[in-house]
Amino acid sequence: MEQLSAGSKLDQAFEELAEEKSISFELDLDTDPRSLKALDASSDPEPGEELTDEVAGLLSDMKFSVTVQSKKPIAESGEKDYVGMALKISNKDGDLTEYRVIGDYTYLRSDVNALGKAMGFPVPSVKDLPPEAGGLKKVLEGEWVKIDTKEMAKTSAEMGAESGAEPEPEPTLGAKTQKRLLEALRRTIAREVDFKTADDKDGSEHITATAPFRTLITEFLGEIRPLAKHLPPGMELPTDKDLKDAPNAKVTADFTLKNGELTQVSVDLAKLAENAKVKKLGLVVRMRDGRTPKAPAGATELNMDEILGGFGAALMDAEGFLEDEEGFLEEAA
Incomplete structure (x- = not known):
């Protein structure tokens, strides 16, 4: 009875969330630099490509704030229905970068x-830019800019x-396919996940969901293989053989509900690392009231020629910048 009741409550909470037209949440990495470096070391990086203390510290302290707004309920929305999106990345010292897509423009600002400094790559100086690159100076000064x-x-x-080739359209996932994927996930969870419930002193309810990782993923992929032809090009599903070496440790997710509404989800992933030195590795998602992303006032418009010409030239002149940037992207992934 507890299993059915907990599953039903979670199902209802996610259904209510899917009916919203605007969703906002914060994602925290619940980890520490030591665990990230241990995780990186277990992947056997090439000499010189190891995760640095500075990058590990930056990643462990990051918080992602996300808002998505659609003309339709989220569950029924396709790519063309979304009218606004905002992403902000911050740490204890403040905002690092922010990105918004509203109307015809993409808005950006970064520290x-x-x-x-954190990533260890040189930053071009404003004086390195040509006189006509006024908009790019705003980028270096941390001001808002916008791009078509x-x-x-x-x-x-x-x-x-490739030269002479027509650009391929961006892969998209239709609303109907999204719905069928969600139904497949629900069936898998009902079969493979064990639920337990507990109440908090503040009136909220905690539901923990536990399942062996490889079994859960394998069963879910088995459910959605009939949908493979409806997935966008490039979305190849791994085979059971591909997953045979995936860890099968039990993973637990903790869902917090207040008055039946989902307020927080936390997942402990440390066991999946299969590394005793990875002591702390998790994700925490905190739901927030849905907001309306707004275009920042006074943003300076940039065009692609200005970006590729002025800023690109300045970055190329900064010794070692491109190599360091590639290393950062690989480490962050």
């Missing part, structure tokens, strides 16, 4: 100096495409 989203996507596609 370039803080990122450069279609122009940015077109340029990115052209740069990634």
Whole structure:
């Protein structure tokens, strides 16, 4: 009875969330630099590509704030239904970077100096930019800038495409396919996950869900294989053989409900590392009231020629910048 009741409560909470047209949440990495470095070391990085203390400290302290807004309920939304998105990355010292997509424009601002210092790569100086690159000076000064989203996507596609080839459309996942994937996930959870409930003093309810990782993933993929033809190009599903070496340790997720509404989810992933030195490795998602992403006032518009010409040249002149940036992206992934 407890299993059925807990599963039903979670199902209802997620259904209510899916009916919202705007969802906001915060994602924290519940970890520490020592655990991240131990996890990195177990992946056997090449000499010189090990996770540095500075990067491990930056990643362990990051918080991601996300808002998504649609014209329709989230559960029924396809790519064209979304009208606003905002992502902010911050740490204990303040905001590191922020990104918003609203209307025809993508808005950006970053604390370039803080990122450069933490990541150990040189940051171009304002004096390194040509006189006509006024907008790019705003980037280095941490001010808001905006870029035409279609122009940015077109340029990115052209740069990634082979010479003379037509840029391929971005892969999309239709609303119907999303719904069928969610139904497959529900069936898998009902079969493979053990639930327990407990009450808190503040009136909230905790539901813990525990399942062996490899079994859960394998069963879920088995459920969705019939949907493979409906998935966007490039979304290849791993085979059971691919998953045979995945850890099968039990993973527990803790869901907090207040008045039936989902308020927080925390997941402990340390056991999946299969490394005794990884003491703390988890994710915490805190739900927030749905907000409406707004375009920041006074943003300076940039065009792609200005970005590729002025800023690109300045970055190329900064010795070692590109190599350090690639190393950061690999470590962050």
